[in-house]
Amino acid sequence: MTVLNIATSIDALPPPKMQGDKVNVYYGAKQALFDVDLSVRERHVTALIGPSGCGKSTFLRCLNRMNDVVEGARVEGRIALDGQDIYDRGVDVVQLRARIGMVFQKPNPFPKSIYENVAYGPRIHGLAAGRAELDAIVETSLRRAGLWKEVSDRLDQPGTSLSGGQQQRLCIARAIAVSPEVILMDEPCSALDPIATATIEELIDELRQNFTIVIVTHSMQQAARVSQFTAFFHLGVVVEYGETPRVFTTPVEKRTQDYITGRFG
Amino acid sequence: MASEHTVRRFDQDLDQLSATISEMGGLAEVQIADALRALRDRDGALAERVISTDPKIDALDARVQDQTVQLLALRQPMAVDLRVVLSSIKIAAALERIADYAKNTAKRSLVLRDASVPPAAIAGIDRLGRPVQAALKDVLDAFANGDVDKARAVWERDEEIDQSYTALFRELLTYMMEDPRSITGCTHLLFMAKNIERAGDHITNIAELVSFRRTGHGFADRRPKGSADLYSAAAPR
Numbered sequence: 001m002t003v004l005n006i007a008t009s010i011d012a013l014p015p016p017k018m019q020g021d022k023v024n025v026y027y028g029a030k031q032a033l034f035d036v037d038l039s040v041r042e043r044h045v046t047a048l049i050g051p052s053g054c055g056k057s058t059f060l061r062c063l064n065r066m067n068d069v070v071e072g073a074r075v076e077g078r079i080a081l082d083g084q085d086i087y088d089r090g091v092d093v094v095q096l097r098a099r100i101g102m103v104f105q106k107p108n109p110f111p112k113s114i115y116e117n118v119a120y121g122p123r124i125h126g127l128a129a130g131r132a133e134l135d136a137i138v139e140t141s142l143r144r145a146g147l148w149k150e151v152s153d154r155l156d157q158p159g160t161s162l163s164g165g166q167q168q169r170l171c172i173a174r175a176i177a178v179s180p181e182v183i184l185m186d187e188p189c190s191a192l193d194p195i196a197t198a199t200i201e202e203l204i205d206e207l208r209q210n211f212t213i214v215i216v217t218h219s220m221q222q223a224a225r226v227s228q229f230t231a232f233f234h235l236g237v238v239v240e241y242g243e244t245p246r247v248f249t250t251p252v253e254k255r256t257q258d259y260i261t262g263r264f265g
Numbered sequence: 266m267a268s269e270h271t272v273r274r275f276d277q278d279l280d281q282l283s284a285t286i287s288e289m290g291g292l293a294e295v296q297i298a299d300a301l302r303a304l305r306d307r308d309g310a311l312a313e314r315v316i317s318t319d320p321k322i323d324a325l326d327a328r329v330q331d332q333t334v335q336l337l338a339l340r341q342p343m344a345v346d347l348r349v350v351l352s353s354i355k356i357a358a359a360l361e362r363i364a365d366y367a368k369n370t371a372k373r374s375l376v377l378r379d380a381s382v383p384p385a386a387i388a389g390i391d392r393l394g395r396p397v398q399a400a401l402k403d404v405l406d407a408f409a410n411g412d413v414d415k416a417r418a419v420w421e422r423d424e425e426i427d428q429s430y431t432a433l434f435r436e437l438l439t440y441m442m443e444d445p446r447s448i449t450g451c452t453h454l455l456f457m458a459k460n461i462e463r464a465g466d467h468i469t470n471i472a473e474l475v476s477f478r479r480t481g482h483g484f485a486d487r488r489p490k491g492s493a494d495l496y497s498a499a500a501p502r
Contacts, residue, residue: 221341250481251344260343262270 017042017182017212018063023077025058025067032058034236036077040182045204045213047227047244049220051264054233056216060184063214064100065093081182098125101175105187107167109159109174114151117159117170118142121178137177145173146203165196172203176211183207185215189222201226220260224248232256275340282332282353283409289325289360290405292318296367297401297464301394304374304387304457315371322364329357348481352474356408359467359474363401366460373453382450383440389433390454393461396426400468407475416475420484423469430462 016039025033033055040046040063048056058067065086067073079086086096098121109117118138121127128134138155142148147169151162159170168188175183185204189197204213204226217223223230224244231241232253240247240256251257258264270276296315303312333354336342342350400419407415437451437458473483 220343224343248343249347257344258268261346262272262275262343263268264271 013039014041014044016040017082018214019078019080019083020059020062021078021080023059023062023075023079025055025062025076026072026074027070028072032236033062036236036238038231038238038241040212040214041229042212043208043210044229045208045215045227046229046231047223048214048216048231048233049218049223049259050233050239051259052218055236056231056233057186058236059233060186060214060216063182063184064097064102066102068093098178099180100182100184101178101180102184102186103168103171103175103188106191107164107171109162109167109170112159113156114142114159114162114170115155118173118177121174125178127178141173141177142170144176144207145169146199146206147173163196165192165199168192168196168200169203172200172207176207180211182212182214185213187216187218190218197222220248232259234259272340275346278332278336278340279346279349282329282336282350285325285329285332286353286356286360287405287409289322289329289357289364290401290408292322292325293360293364293367294398294401294405296322296364297394297398297461300367300370300374301391301398303371304377305391307374307378309375309378312371312374316368319364319368322361326357326361329353345478348478352478356471356474359471363464363467366464370457370460373457377450377453380447380450380453382447382454383444386437386440386447386451386454389436390457390461393426393429393433393458396422396429397461397465397468400426400465404468404471404475407472411475411479413476413479416472417484420469420472423465426462426465430458430465433458 018040020036020038023033023036023038024031036055036059038059048060050056061067061070062075062079063086065075067075075087081096081099085091086100110120112120115138118141119128119134122134122137128137139148139152142151147166150166151157151170159167162170168191172183172188189200192200201222204215207213208228215223215226227244229241230244230247232239232247232251232255234255240251240253242252247256248260251260296318299311299315302308303315333350336350340346400422403415404419406412407419434455437455441448441451477483
């Protein structure tokens, strides 16, 4: 009899889109991340999991320099996008965030129309030459976010008039409207019901054809469902990183095992 | 296994599942022992009891199915827990098969009471049965204690059982050639021998599953096969 053998090596890894080397983050005197080395593979979904306060969201926010605006936050080490250090003095943070978009835990549409929510980014970044081109970007973005059919006849209505799941997809449409290369998602489904969650997860799976995605989630089932790579954070360090099927079937580290099987003390 | 789950009912569910399998294992052990004894002692009543006990094991197998389905649906086990649940289904199925072979052996021992067979041939079945009984006991211990080393030892020992089966196969052929009147009885004994040898194979499967539960893999390297020359023995010369 042959018993199912689970591959333990990561063969032929896709190239890293982003790479963190010895990343240390401090909030004032308190250190939140310790020498984190972590790669984000191109056109794949990387899930960051771990208990509250483990540093997963901190790491996510380092990836598009969101920690710059946090009082007393200090980032050490190197984080590269396509080999270029994003913390270099010459880097324009606004341009950087156009390349690395973000979707938050709670849907946060602007208090504007559905159309304006999506059109805002391309307009300020000067991505559209005229109204027709902008219309096209809005439509494509809403289509990619799986929202077009539901809102095409009411683009002038406020984004906040949509349901929670629709609002989150609107935020995803807004993020992809500026053609980013990487999309960061910070618990994008935690405020949604299971059906809206399934829609977003399906969307994530489609988006990874064109984008590199990093998702922070408290739901391990969600990490297992949507990601190809998983990093388990605990107390500010990456305890284990690997291909998702391997991490969820035969984790190497005892702490990973305890966490994903619900034995965390 | 590891420390306890935060949700304690989860541990209780997993413990119950293992308890059901241990119960099945204990019954299968008794069934094999009784089937061999019924043959050796020509004890018809005991053979009947083996046959009538079999539905109990089938019922336990069904209970394992129910428990695993419920665990999967309600607890969504991961990693080691998932392996425990999956291997439980397969171990239960293997034990059910082993008990079936015991039942079949008991049935044939009833038929054999009226057939003429050399006593040495019956002793041969007993000789084959003993290491299988020992392997079953050991693999159940290995299961109960999650002892991969012990499971591996059981797995490696199957070679001896295979060789012993091959020897018995030849022995039975000889008896049949010597005295054609023994063909009916010896054919039944051949099937019994095959049953016991197959039970041994299921025991090695269980041994691999004991390893899979703990490590995520079985015993990858090939076990030397002892029965290859069996087929040359059976071929016409």
